[in-house]
Amino acid sequence: MSAKLLRVTGLTKRFGTFHAVNDVSFEVAEGSIHSIIGPNGAGKTTLFRLLTGVHAPTSGSVVFEDGPIAGKRPYTIARKGLVQSFQMTSIFPRLTALESIAAVIVTRSGRSADLLTRFHRAVESEARELLESVGLGAEAETEARTLSHGDQRALDIALALATHPKLLLLDEPTSGMSPAETRKTTQLVVELARSSGLTVLFSEHDMDVVFEISERVTVLHQGRVIAEGTVAEVQSNPEVMAVYLGEGPVLEAVAN
Amino acid sequence: MLPTTTEPAATAGVVRARGGSGSFPVLGAALAAAAVGALVLAGALLPLDDALVVENAIGLAVFALATNLLLGFGGLVSFGQAAFYGSGAYVVMLVWEHWGWSFWLGFALAPLVGAALAFVIGVIALRTRQLYFALLTLAFTQLAYVLAQQQHEFTGGDNGLFGDVLPRWLADARQGYMFTLAVAVVCALLLWRIVNSPFGLVLRATRENRDRMEALGVNVFRHQLGAFVLSGAFCSVAGTLFVIHTQSAYPQLLEWTKSGEPILMAVIGGMFAFLGPVVGAFVYTLGHQWLVQHTAHWQLVLGAVLLGVVLLRPDGLAGLASSRPWRRLRTRNGGDE
Numbered sequence: 001m002s003a004k005l006l007r008v009t010g011l012t013k014r015f016g017t018f019h020a021v022n023d024v025s026f027e028v029a030e031g032s033i034h035s036i037i038g039p040n041g042a043g044k045t046t047l048f049r050l051l052t053g054v055h056a057p058t059s060g061s062v063v064f065e066d067g068p069i070a071g072k073r074p075y076t077i078a079r080k081g082l083v084q085s086f087q088m089t090s091i092f093p094r095l096t097a098l099e100s101i102a103a104v105i106v107t108r109s110g111r112s113a114d115l116l117t118r119f120h121r122a123v124e125s126e127a128r129e130l131l132e133s134v135g136l137g138a139e140a141e142t143e144a145r146t147l148s149h150g151d152q153r154a155l156d157i158a159l160a161l162a163t164h165p166k167l168l169l170l171d172e173p174t175s176g177m178s179p180a181e182t183r184k185t186t187q188l189v190v191e192l193a194r195s196s197g198l199t200v201l202f203s204e205h206d207m208d209v210v211f212e213i214s215e216r217v218t219v220l221h222q223g224r225v226i227a228e229g230t231v232a233e234v235q236s237n238p239e240v241m242a243v244y245l246g247e248g249p250v251l252e253a254v255a256n
Numbered sequence: 257m258l259p260t261t262t263e264p265a266a267t268a269g270v271v272r273a274r275g276g277s278g279s280f281p282v283l284g285a286a287l288a289a290a291a292v293g294a295l296v297l298a299g300a301l302l303p304l305d306d307a308l309v310v311e312n313a314i315g316l317a318v319f320a321l322a323t324n325l326l327l328g329f330g331g332l333v334s335f336g337q338a339a340f341y342g343s344g345a346y347v348v349m350l351v352w353e354h355w356g357w358s359f360w361l362g363f364a365l366a367p368l369v370g371a372a373l374a375f376v377i378g379v380i381a382l383r384t385r386q387l388y389f390a391l392l393t394l395a396f397t398q399l400a401y402v403l404a405q406q407q408h409e410f411t412g413g414d415n416g417l418f419g420d421v422l423p424r425w426l427a428d429a430r431q432g433y434m435f436t437l438a439v440a441v442v443c444a445l446l447l448w449r450i451v452n453s454p455f456g457l458v459l460r461a462t463r464e465n466r467d468r469m470e471a472l473g474v475n476v477f478r479h480q481l482g483a484f485v486l487s488g489a490f491c492s493v494a495g496t497l498f499v500i501h502t503q504s505a506y507p508q509l510l511e512w513t514k515s516g517e518p519i520l521m522a523v524i525g526g527m528f529a530f531l532g533p534v535v536g537a538f539v540y541t542l543g544h545q546w547l548v549q550h551t552a553h554w555q556l557v558l559g560a561v562l563l564g565v566v567l568l569r570p571d572g573l574a575g576l577a578s579s580r581p582w583r584r585l586r587t588r589n590g591g592d593e
Contacts, residue, residue, distance in 0.1 A: 052471060078473035090471075092464035094528075103461035106454035107474050113482065114454040122454055163472055 005030040005167055005199050006051075006082075011060035011070070013046055020046040022223035023060070028167065028201050028216075033193050035210045036203045038220035039243060044203040045087070047220070048171050051201075052084045053077040064167070081166035085159070087175055089152045093145035097136055097155055100144055101127040104162035127162070134158045134188060150181040157185070161192070168192075170202035174209055182206060186213060211235070219243070288531065292441055299433040308501070311433045313541035314440045315497035316521065320533035321447050322490030323518035328527030329451050330483045331463030333386070335515045336377060336393025339400045340370040340488040342510035344495020346404065349417035349505040354410070359421050359499075366496045367489040374488025378481045394512045401510040416506025421499060432500050439497060443490055448530060450486065459483050491518075520558070524565050526572025535573050 006028040013021040021043045028034045036044050049055045051062060053074040062070040069077050092100045105123040106112050114122070131140050134154045139147060144155060153173065160168055173189065174182040190213050193200050204210045210217065210231075217234045219227040227237045234240055298310050319341055326332040347369050348362030381392040404411045411417065426432050450456050462469045462476050470476050499505065508514065517540070518533065525536025543561075547554035565572055 054471075073475075074467075074470045075473050075475050078471055083473075084471055086468070086471075090465060090468040092461050092468070094464055095461060099457060100461065102454075103457045103469070104472050107458055107469075107472060111454045112458045112474060112479065115450050115456075115486075116453055118452055119454045119457045159468070159472060 003030045004028065005065065006201070007061075007063040008051075009061045009063075011047070011050060011062060012058045013043075013050055013055060014058045019223045021050060021057075024220070024223070024225050025060075026218045026225060026228060028199060030199055031193070031197050032215045033190070033200045033202075033213050034216045034218070035214040036201065036218050036220060037207070037210055038203075041222075042220040043223040044220055045171065046223075048084060048169055048203065051077075051082065051169060078163060081164070082169065083160045083163045083165035083167070084169035084171060085157045085173060087171040089149075089156045091144045091152055091155055091159070094143055096141050096143055097131055097147065097158075098124070098127050098140040100155060101130055101158060101162050104159055108163050130158055130162055134161070135184070150177060150184070153177065153181070153185065154188070157188070165198065167199045167201060170200060170204075172203055172205055174204065174206055182209065189213065284531075292437070295437055296434070299430060299437060304429055307433055308429065309542065309545050311436050312501055313538045314433075314436050315494055315501055316517065316541055317534040317537035318440050318443050318497060319491055319494035320518040320521040320525070320537045321444060322487050322494060323515075324522045324527050324533040325447060325451065325459075325483055325487045325490070327519060327522050328529075328532070329456060329463065330459050330480060332480060332483070333390045333519070334381075334393040334484070334487075335390050335512050335519075336381070336397040337487070337491050337518060338510050338512060338514035339377065339393075339397040340374055340491035341495040341498070341514060342397075342400065342404070342505070342507075343373055344370055344492030345498045345505035345509050346411065346417070346495075347492070348496050348499045349419075349421060350411070352421045353412075353417050353419065359423055359426065362421075362499075363496050366492045370492025370495070371485045371489040373492075374485045375481070378484035378488075382477055382480050382484060394515070397510055397512050397515055401507050401512070404507040404510055411507075414507060416504055418502075418504035418506075421503055426500065427503075436497050436500055439493065443493060444531075444534070447490065451530060455479075455482065520562065522572075524561060524572055526574030528571055529574035532572045532574035539573065 004027045008027070009025050011021055011024045012019065024043075024047060036047065038044055046055065050057050050070070053069070053072050053076070056071040060070065061068055064077070064080055064082050067080070069080065069082065092103070095103065102119055102123045105126055106114070106119060109123070111117070111122060128137065128140060131137050134157060136147075136151060136154055136158065139151060144152065147155060157170070157173065170189065174185050177185060186209050189200055189202070192198050214231055217227075217229065217231055218225055219234060219237075219240050221243045226243065227234055227240045229237070295310065295314065299307050302310065319337070323334070323337045326334050326337075344366040347366040348359060351357035351362045351365065352359065377393065377396045381389050381396065384392055404416075405414055407413070420427070422432070426435055451459075458469070458474060458479060462474065462479060466476050495505075495509065498509065518537075521536035521540050522533040523536070524539055525534065526532030539561075540558075543557075544554060547557055551557070
């Protein structure tokens, strides 16, 4: 069994009397592709916000590598190597793709306080390489706001990658994508994980994608973990089937 | 320092604050150089009264450029920049009045005081966002205004401070003009350098999407504080240029309406273009000068111009540069289309 990059123990977030995330525990192995699934309102997005520091947990712990990160500021967690790509694309509308990536690279390399170098000189080649790898090589000089939806998603992921994360969180990376774009993105994620040893934790609606690329799956329902295991284990779990009853894609996927 | 011809693709998108859609560094640099040349000639050849109007515009252009580091590049609307502008003027006058320091000592001290003041105000105001940030900065500059008004013994109260503070060669109006222009050019070059640096790039990214930048590892508060301090220092330098222009400092320099001026200039000229605020400063100052001779309602005209710009050309007058014929020119210059 490989080393654990992320250990979540008893994580709970209460809003008033509502337990959005309730006593959630799971571990993510280094170099794996791990997915979090669950019906709408299961707590996936809140869970991600707890991991990235947007929310502070009510109780419980999150250990990344060897240090606790629960309740730390978002930029502190990001600098440790836990970085998220967002469900609603979150980009820099009036920066070009190249500038967007360059802004992240200068931050990662500790040069964001450099007042006098020309940023292009500092990081251009690395930024172009990264854009190339996510299929945006030809769009380097395009303003982010005029990119197609699919390209914006790719840019969003590239922004996260530019930080050289150890653990990449993808919140529904293929939502709103055409089947072709979904395939492209899925392939990209798998390639990245394989080629650079990146660990990926993602939440996803599209069960075809989940079952195709995940090594482990954690199932959330009403803020709790109701199942965890390999794809085959989760697919044959009766509780999971009950929770998803009526949701077509899953039933189909399960039937396969 | 200025863009070169060796890497057209790399420099594309850096002239304008928002990058991407418009830049032609070679042409831009040539135009800027020509403008500076024209200003030198104006200072040497224009009747003295007219030259002094231009001198005033040059000083305010520095104020507008410095303010636009926050406004256009950082997305921060500060109504407190008068605090730094006014303090620049006051520092020079105060150290001369009370301790007999030379103009040069005050001139060197002013940006440091402006930076320190900006640090203190920024640490508090930058904890808030948008409207609250604007109101807090406004409150601080009003505080400075009231203090300057009430400390008669020290600041001269409502009358402010005035006197023969300038060294002899600077007191010569033509030489004062050339010195003002030289300081303005140096400030503009430094600010140009800053907005095109990694610092400036990250600042623009925080303008576009603050939360995402935070999620990508940037301590946005500290970064914005850095920009606020830099802007404060440059605003303060602009304030010292006011002393060269008038040899005085008075409370109205610290008033929040004074903070509004560079914002109006940036909006009129175009806050997403580096030199937009300079264009705005000249249009505003020269337009004001011309209008007050012809009408008592110059503010009505200002209002109409502002409305026109905001409704028709939100990118300001400099945004005109992205209209069609220019666009073609730019493409031929190795632009981005």
